[in-house]
Amino acid sequence: MVPRRPAFVPDESGLLFASFAAEARLSKRKDRMAAAVQDLKNLADRAVAEIAACADDAALEAARVRYFGRRDGAVTQATKQIATLPASEKPAYGAAVNEARARIEAALESRGAALRGAKVDQGLGEREDVTLPGRPVRVGRLHPVSRAIRDVSRIFGTMGFETVEGPEIETDYYNFEALNIPPGHPAREKWDTLWVSNPLGDDPKMPLLGRTHTSPMQVRIMEQRKPPIRVVVPGRCYRYEATDAIRESIFFQYEGLAIDEKLTMADLKGVLYSFARQYFGSQHNVRFRPDYFPFTEPSAEIAFSCVICEGKDPQCHTCGGDGWIEAAGCGMVHPAILRRVGYDPERYQGFAFGGGIERLAMLKSRAPDIRMLYQNDLRFLESF
Numbered sequence: 001m002v003p004r005r006p007a008f009v010p011d012e013s014g015l016l017f018a019s020f021a022a023e024a025r026l027s028k029r030k031d032r033m034a035a036a037v038q039d040l041k042n043l044a045d046r047a048v049a050e051i052a053a054c055a056d057d058a059a060l061e062a063a064r065v066r067y068f069g070r071r072d073g074a075v076t077q078a079t080k081q082i083a084t085l086p087a088s089e090k091p092a093y094g095a096a097v098n099e100a101r102a103r104i105e106a107a108l109e110s111r112g113a114a115l116r117g118a119k120v121d122q123g124l125g126e127r128e129d130v131t132l133p134g135r136p137v138r139v140g141r142l143h144p145v146s147r148a149i150r151d152v153s154r155i156f157g158t159m160g161f162e163t164v165e166g167p168e169i170e171t172d173y174y175n176f177e178a179l180n181i182p183p184g185h186p187a188r189e190k191w192d193t194l195w196v197s198n199p200l201g202d203d204p205k206m207p208l209l210g211r212t213h214t215s216p217m218q219v220r221i222m223e224q225r226k227p228p229i230r231v232v233v234p235g236r237c238y239r240y241e242a243t244d245a246i247r248e249s250i251f252f253q254y255e256g257l258a259i260d261e262k263l264t265m266a267d268l269k270g271v272l273y274s275f276a277r278q279y280f281g282s283q284h285n286v287r288f289r290p291d292y293f294p295f296t297e298p299s300a301e302i303a304f305s306c307v308i309c310e311g312k313d314p315q316c317h318t319c320g321g322d323g324w325i326e327a328a329g330c331g332m333v334h335p336a337i338l339r340r341v342g343y344d345p346e347r348y349q350g351f352a353f354g355g356g357i358e359r360l361a362m363l364k365s366r367a368p369d370i371r372m373l374y375q376n377d378l379r380f381l382e383s384f
């Protein structure tokens with residue numbers, strides 16, 4: 001209630017009245033501010049209680065969004081409000097917003113930490129059953145044929161043979177002619193050949209084929225190098241052939257070649273015996289028999305005793321019942337070949353050998369059929 005003032009001092013009374021009105025407005029604003037500050041306190045109290053009751057991460061995240069969500073969060077809204085206030089009210093309201101923000105943030109932080117701690121405790125409380133069998137780890141391994149190739153390189157390597165490789169598509173010259181097998185020679189019948197047409201045009205004087213053996217590399221190496229030579233050449237070969245238990249149309253061979261002064265058949269036998277002992281162990285029998293190849297003279301065939309039947313099963317699928325598996329051809333390099341590549345056969349001699357890699361892998365893995373190596377049945381491949 002505004003007290004009445006004497007009318008004769010209008011100036012003063014006018015002034016007084018104005019100051020009362022201002023005061024009234026001021027106190028109204030102060031009330032509103034106090035209410036707003038109180039609202040913020042209540043908001044923070046409610047939030048802190050709610051957050052403390054959050055049972056899991058999802059509830060906690062929902063609470064965070066309720067207060068700090070970018071658009072509708074309660075604290076976010078209050079913060080935006082600050083800018084709309086007159087300058088005189090900003091500090092008090094701003095301070096209250098900051099305080100509410102700090103309390104709610106602290107509550108979120110401490111509830112989050114409590115929930116994380118509870119999770120760890122729960123994990124620690126779980127018991128491991130140490131008697132359960134372990135989960136097997138699948139271990140990769142080399143294919144038996146790859147292993148045999150590496151074994152061949154390693155074992156001949158210990159005897160000074162360097163591993164080299166050569167082309168799988170050969171010319172008629174290196175595959176046959178340079179090895180004393182001219183066109184029409186009956187030895188060609190020994191090799192069923194897959195001819196290949198040249199995409200750049202066929203040269204009738206130089207037909208191409210999938211090499212039928214690795215022996216062409218004997219000539220290529222002798223042309224490229226000077227004696228002494230000791231190389232072993234593993235590689236894929238091709239024959240137009242029906243497959244059976246010990247034959248494939250695509251298969252691997254290893255070729256060996258040594259050229260030096262005073263090499264004899266005894267050196268050849270020593271090297272191959274040593275190889276057989278290192279590859280199979282000493283219990284394995286090795287047999288040399290005379291044979292014929294146009295590019296070696298004399299020639300021999302080397303056979304290993306059958307690991308499947310040990311020579312005891314006349315019906316053996318793998319050795320055909322005779323107890324031996326032909327494993328390689330070999331012999332002394334023919335003097336005509338030495339002459340053809342410009343070596344003097346009076347001074348240099350050499351021996352060569354060539355055998356099937358799959359035969360080795362079969363004997364070692366006791367696979368009764370060569371085709372098992374290429375069927376990619378993991379039950380078979382994983383058993384080595």
Ligand code: PHE
Nearest residue numbers: 213215293329330352353354
């Ligand atoms: N290349 C012959 C074959 O495939 C084997 C062989 C190699 C024979 C070297 C003698 C010397 O049957």
